[in-house]
Amino acid sequence: MPNLPERKVGLIACSGEDLPEGTVSREAALRVLERLRPGRTVTLCLPLFLAGEERERAFARFFPTIAIDGCEKRCAARATEMYSARPAVSLVVSELRERLGLDPPKRVRGPDAAREVLALATAEAVAGEVDRLLERARAVSRAAEPVAAIIRSDGGAHGTGKEAEAVCSCASDIPVQKVDVDGRTVEVIALPLIFSQFLQEGRHPDEGATADALMEQVRIYNPVPPESDASLRGALLNAYEGFWAEAIGTGGS
Amino acid sequence: MAGEFIETTVDKFVFRVKRDCWYSPSGVWVQPEDGVGRVGVSDFLQQRSGDVAFVDVRPVGTVLAAGDEFASIETMKVDLALDSPVSGVIAVVNNELAGSPELVNEDPYGEGWLALVELSDWEAERRTLLDADQYLEMIRVQALEEMGRT
Amino acid sequence: MSDAHDREVIIIPCSGIGKALGSVGREAAYVVAEELRPGCTSTVCLSLLTLGDEETRRRVRQHPTITIDGCPKACARVNVEHAGASPAATFRVFDVFRRHKELKVRRVSDIGDAGEAMARMLAEEIADEVDELRAEKE
Numbered sequence: 316m317p318n319l320p321e322r323k324v325g326l327i328a329c330s331g332e333d334l335p336e337g338t339v340s341r342e343a344a345l346r347v348l349e350r351l352r353p354g355r356t357v358t359l360c361l362p363l364f365l366a367g368e369e370r371e372r373a374f375a376r377f378f379p380t381i382a383i384d385g386c387e388k389r390c391a392a393r394a395t396e397m398y399s400a401r402p403a404v405s406l407v408v409s410e411l412r413e414r415l416g417l418d419p420p421k422r423v424r425g426p427d428a429a430r431e432v433l434a435l436a437t438a439e440a441v442a443g444e445v446d447r448l449l450e451r452a453r454a455v456s457r458a459a460e461p462v463a464a465i466i467r468s469d470g471g472a473h474g475t476g477k478e479a480e481a482v483c484s485c486a487s488d489i490p491v492q493k494v495d496v497d498g499r500t501v502e503v504i505a506l507p508l509i510f511s512q513f514l515q516e517g518r519h520p521d522e523g524a525t526a527d528a529l530m531e532q533v534r535i536y537n538p539v540p541p542e543s544d545a546s547l548r549g550a551l552l553n554a555y556e557g558f559w560a561e562a563i564g565t566g567g568s
Numbered sequence: 569m570a571g572e573f574i575e576t577t578v579d580k581f582v583f584r585v586k587r588d589c590w591y592s593p594s595g596v597w598v599q600p601e602d603g604v605g606r607v608g609v610s611d612f613l614q615q616r617s618g619d620v621a622f623v624d625v626r627p628v629g630t631v632l633a634a635g636d637e638f639a640s641i642e643t644m645k646v647d648l649a650l651d652s653p654v655s656g657v658i659a660v661v662n663n664e665l666a667g668s669p670e671l672v673n674e675d676p677y678g679e680g681w682l683a684l685v686e687l688s689d690w691e692a693e694r695r696t697l698l699d700a701d702q703y704l705e706m707i708r709v710q711a712l713e714e715m716g717r718t
Numbered sequence: 719m720s721d722a723h724d725r726e727v728i729i730i731p732c733s734g735i736g737k738a739l740g741s742v743g744r745e746a747a748y749v750v751a752e753e754l755r756p757g758c759t760s761t762v763c764l765s766l767l768t769l770g771d772e773e774t775r776r777r778v779r780q781h782p783t784i785t786i787d788g789c790p791k792a793c794a795r796v797n798v799e800h801a802g803a804s805p806a807a808t809f810r811v812f813d814v815f816r817r818h819k820e821l822k823v824r825r826v827s828d829i830g831d832a833g834e835a836m837a838r839m840l841a842e843e844i845a846d847e848v849d850e851l852r853a854e855k856e
Contacts, residue, residue: 323579330733331763332747341735345827354715357579360736362793365768366800374580390765397769424748618737619789621816644738644815644823670790 335420336385343437375399618643739788749841782806
């Protein structure tokens with residue numbers, strides 16, 4: 316089974332030119348990239364993203380992203396969702412400032428103590444989210460190993476036969492799995508590893524908390540149109556029931 | 569053209585390697601064409617180097633030994649001397665690059681070629697170069713190291 | 719956001735975060751709007767424009783725009799055109815670097831003295847263009 320590529324988190328900042336909080340979003344993203352979490356993060360260039368650069372959009376489709384917006388208009392978050400996938404985290408500098416009770420920044424450039432304080436606080440908040448997302452991704456990877464061992468040790472009797480063969484066409488080695496959604500075959504990125512994680516956590520296939528959690532995880536890596544929510548939810552649960560049954564060896568749900 | 573390139577992805581970066589070229593470890597490619605080698609920089613090298621502002625290739629008639637500096641590129645990030653992967657004589661220089669150095673970034677295996685070299689010892693020197701698969705693996709490892717992973 | 723929005727020429731940098739020249743272009747825009755031609759220039763958020771904000775689009779339709787791009791990908795120009803506008807003038811920081819290659823700007827987060835110098839040179843050129851555009855309108 317291919318290992319999930321060691322994950323990084325994409326940071327996409329609005330860099331809004333018209334207000335100081337836009338500069339804060341930019342400064343915070345760069346601080347996280349260069350100092351707080353070097354080697355664990357990648358910046359996505361929003362103008363390139365909007366202009367149609369496929370590499371930027373593909374990364375945001377397959378890896379978790381944190382959108383850092385200056386104001387409530389949320390340009391970075393909206394663009395990410397529009398062209399790739401919903402960001403895993405959407406952070407708004409103006410809202411963070413109010414929550415922390417910090418002074419409003421005054422200048423878009425040049426010395427501004429309030430802007431510097433806010434940029435530091437925003438960077439710390441983003442770094443915390445990076446850690447949380449990476450820990451969640453590591454749990455997915457760790458879950459894959461014992462399941463793979465179970466499959467190998469008994470000659471594959473409990474293997475699903477679907478894992479470890481298909482990988483994402485973006486050449487990122489992320490495993491994918493096809494599910495039937497209302498008669499259509501849909502490729503879901505990272506699904507084998509999500510199932511492995513859920514199995515490891517002992518989550519029984521049930522409509523309710525498990526189905527909610529499945530949808531939440533799948534949305535991190537796959538764009539899901541709202542109108543497809545219900546259908547996909549049913550398809551995922553059905554596929555997970557099959558995965559669970561094979562892995563546990565009950566022969567059925 | 570399907571199958572003309574192989575590629576590897578590291579983070580958001582996709583690095584393409586052209587199949588019918590041979591590569592020096594430093595990232596200069598050569599494509600043999602009837603006794604003449606077309607040379608340029610690889611996609612990996614151009615992405616690492618940044619937007620090319622100036623290209624300087626030694627003039628037509630220059631005699632090269634493999635390993636001699638034959639060109640240089642200048643970007644905001646680096647001033648890069650390029651060593652020839654082959655021995656021979658520079659027959660043609662891509663003069664388009666004087667006015668459009670961005671061709672090296674936009675089309676490193678196509679319109680961004682640097683020079684044509686009349687090859688003097690191709691069969692022996694070919695064995696010292698990396699084929700596309702070997703070069704792809706090399707840059708994949710290098711990219712992973714540079715981007716913060718072991 | 720403020721009465722500054724009725725100023726005559728709109729300066730739109732790409733603010734690309736992947737390359738140092740994106741930061742230089744952003745700085746150049748602010749030098750023009752805050753120092754060289756205050757009162758007759760302003761900036762807009764490029765992403766707001768591209769994502770269809772009506773107020774931003776109104777401003778860009780009503781006033782001439784100048785785009786500043788960090789690199790040959792020209793995202794500011796491309797995004798302005800995608801939004802249905804046509805820049806009155808386009809500038810590339812990269813072209814300034816080609817004329818002054820001794821000015822190496824290495825970091826996106828801190829453009830340093832070289833970046834400040836490059837931004838100022840570019841800002842002067844843009845300010846001249848602003849004057850020409852305003853003269854055409856009179």
